Amino acid sequence: MADLAQLAGVSKITVSRALGDSPLVNPETRERIQVLAREHGYKLNISARNLRLRRSHTVAVIVEMKPSTDRTMFDPYPLVLLGGISQELTAAGYSVLLTTRQGASAAAVQAADGLILLGQGAHQDAVRRFDKLCLPMVVWGAQSASDAHVVVGSDNRLGGAVVARHFIALGRHRPVFIGNPSHPEIFERLDGFIDALAVRGIKPLLMRRDEFTVDSGMDAVRSLHARKVGFDAIFACNDLLAMGAIRATLDLGRSVPADVSVVGYDDMPLGASFLPPLSSVRQDWQEGGMLLARKVLALIEGEPASSECLPVSLIVRST
Amino acid sequence: MADLAQLAGVSKITVSRALGDSPLVNPETRERIQVLAREHGYKLNISARNLRLRRSHTVAVIVEMKPSTDRTMFDPYPLVLLGGISQELTAAGYSVLLTTRQGASAAAVQAADGLILLGQGAHQDAVRRFDKLCLPMVVWGAQSASDAHVVVGSDNRLGGAVVARHFIALGRHRPVFIGNPSHPEIFERLDGFIDALAVRGIKPLLMRRDEFTVDSGMDAVRSLHARKVGFDAIFACNDLLAMGAIRATLDLGRSVPADVSVVGYDDMPLGASFLPPLSSVRQDWQEGGMLLARKVLALIEGEPASSECLPVSLIVRST
DNA sequence: CGGTATCAAGATACCGATAACATTTTAGTG
DNA sequence: CACTAAAATGTTATCGGTATCTTGATACCG
Structure with missing residues (x-):
């Protein structure tokens, strides 16, 4: 910057001001210095500026x-x-x-x-x-x-509640929640789900699954079946889990959505192309x-x- | 740092050295200063260091x-x-x-x-x-x-070649490539594919598709069908395209892999859980x-x- | 024409660290 | 004990910008 100042025949500080578009310099001078800086490929030293301004942006x-x-x-x-x-x-x-x-x-x-x-x-x-x-x-x-x-x-509580109301509207009464509620966000979804179902006296079954994968979703449903637990709706706290749950459900010879309703979470782009197209909760x-x-x-x-x-x-x- | 120096009864530079684990300071002094620094929650000013060292790491x-x-x-x-x-x-x-x-x-x-x-x-x-x-x-x-x-x-050329050889080994002779070869990487895949097929005198058909989505893959296969183009193998330059292609192929009443072989690219985790499980080229x-x-x-x-x-x-x- | 805004530019100090060189202290040696 | 090498610490300058305070020039006023 000192060099540039000498080149322009001004002082360092004027160069600094010119490059910072400060109103404290004559517009002509500013223009001249900016052109000069560009020509010589001058680059401000950001570290120095950060130090002086105590700001790193x-x-x-x-x-x-x-x-x-x-x-x-x-x-x-x-x-x-x-x-x-x-x-x-x-x-x-x-x-x-x-x-x-x-x-x-x-x-x-x-x-x-x-x-x-x-x-x-x-x-x-x-x-x-x-x-x-x-x-x-x-x-x-x-x-x-x-x-x-x-x-x-x-609003994860709302997410859970919305799904609950959806299930209620469909007349479902044996819903299952798949996910890991030790994540605060997941917990809220479950909580909202439970609360909204409670209005109709319905208590969902929690299938705790730590992995958020298709396999994990399949596993959850298979395990429900093995334990001979009846269910007519699944709320998976993630789309991959939902896809897995649907796949396993179909494998077991039950129909989605006729026998079992499934809703996922996140609305991943792939969900829309899934077979059948996945219902899901979208967050922005x-x-x-x-x-x-x-x-x-x-x-x-x-x-x-x-x-x-x-x-x-x-x-x-x-x- | 000056304050810390005063506290320790040494000079700034000694503090700097002590914190930098320099061998130039007495181990005892170093220890004393480091403890002091920790106690007082002293944090090095990174911007200053960056300026001096001309390095931002x-x-x-x-x-x-x-x-x-x-x-x-x-x-x-x-x-x-x-x-x-x-x-x-x-x-x-x-x-x-x-x-x-x-x-x-x-x-x-x-x-x-x-x-x-x-x-x-x-x-x-x-x-x-x-x-x-x-x-x-x-x-x-x-x-x-x-x-x-x-x-x-x-090695995208290799990726294409490997798929070509796979198709040849399966006895396929009317392969299709789906993708957008204006991306340099995709181009290489196609090029490798073409070259390796040429050994057997096979020329693949290029279905140019700009989107890398399931829908785009479905669309490509439907369009092939509409144009009454025969094919028995598909190399999609991306797993989503491949999934779409498979879906559309099945929709048309043809079997995968009996009638048509399909290979994707990227080996996304979801591919293994796809139905049927997707063959794909994996890159690390x-x-x-x-x-x-x-x-x-x-x-x-x-x-x-x-x-x-x-x-x-x-x-x-x-x- | 003295006095005061207004504008443009410069001088100086400083941000907080470290490198290079200088100095003091300590230890070892004949 | 003088003398030297090594170890520990200090002094000074510097990295490259910008804030603050000053100074100089110009304009406008009654």
Whole structure:
């Protein structure tokens, strides 16, 4: 920058101002300097600026992404959220520093202006860990009375309730829930499901399954059958589970949706092309990501931000 | 750091050394300072260090991730690559700066020590654009004589050839290729496919389809049928297309694999649970990501790095 | 013409770390 | 005990920008 200043016959600070479009420089001078900078391929040193401004214009996004061939990596889930986040942050001139739980101790995270945590972790442990960094932080997941963070998430209770009402409307009365309620989000779905069914005095059966895969879904239904448990509706907390459940149900010679209604969750694109086309609860991840981003940005600017709960919608197809 | 120095009764530089585990300080002093730092919750200012060292220990990863509900965002593809990249970089003390094509002009990218570009872009345009940043760069995609970059990718020609040989072994002689060969990687698959079939004097039919979806695959097969084109084998350049093709084929009353053999590409986890279980070409993305990371790191260290072509394997299931 | 806004540009200090060189302390040696 | 090598610590300068405060020039006023 000093060189550029000499070239332009002005001082460093004037160059700085010119490049920053400051109104403190003569428009002509500014133009001249900007042209000169472009010609010489001058690039501002971001690290220096970050140091001086005590701002990195960077937000760290912490994903629970195990390096192994793990389910979460294959899910649309984090990527679509990331898409929304990225879009908003980029628009605001911020960058996304992507980190896994393990890597979050790496240096660069500390330099971030804010934190977005995707997934609270099994027992809020993730949340507590990153709290220590003392950075503006927002979390994607389920609201919880116990923590005072800004949380953005879908209305999982509503999701469960909507499915329950759907089953009630269809006259089903022996519903099954497949999933792992130790994830806060899943728990909420189950809870909403139970509450809404209780209105009609119906109690669903919980098939706890830790894996969110097709195989796991098939296994759940087979195990129901083996135990000779009757059921006429299945709410799977994920589309893959739902697909597996449908497959196993059909294998057992029962019809979907005539004998058994099935609803999944997430409305993955593949669901619409499944045979039969899958009914599912859709949450707007794109919007969620954007909201997360806007909230951190607000916090970074020192403005207040509140938790938010996004609506979900039931997409009824053929199951 | 100055405060900490005063607290410890030493100079700033000694603190710096102690925290950096430099052998230049007395082990006792080092220990004392580190304890003090921890107690007082002292955090190194990364921006200052970056400035001084002219190193950010950050690698920018540029993904072609459109903000819209686009296919790439739902694919396992970028995330698994990212997983591998992230794992290696983290292990080496580096961080991942995730950027989209659009956002890559954002400040922070310039501060990165290196660049990983996922996808060359339709006509190498992405490559050329980021070349200007003059950073160590490696690209995921297809080798090409025309560019002098370090490229890591799967052996797409081999992928095509393997499928061709599989079809030949099955005695098929009217194969169809579904996909969009204007992507360099897809082109290679097609090319390898054609070459290997040519040995037996077989010429495949190309069904060009731009979308990589189930619907698109169904559409391709229906269109073949409408045009009364005979075929007994389908090589889809993506598993979703393959699933669609199978579905449409079955709909038309033909059997898979008795009448028509189908092979997909990518071996997505869902493929194994598809009905019938999908045969597919598997590429090792995890490994690819790790390789990409290692190569940028090498370039950053000033060491040479060469392009690399990863093997692929045909997973034969029931189609 | 002195006095005061207004605008443009410069001087200086500083952000918080580390490299290079300088200095002091300690230990070892004949 | 003088002398030297090695170890431990300190001094200074610097990375490359920007905020703050000043200064100089120009314009406008009665």
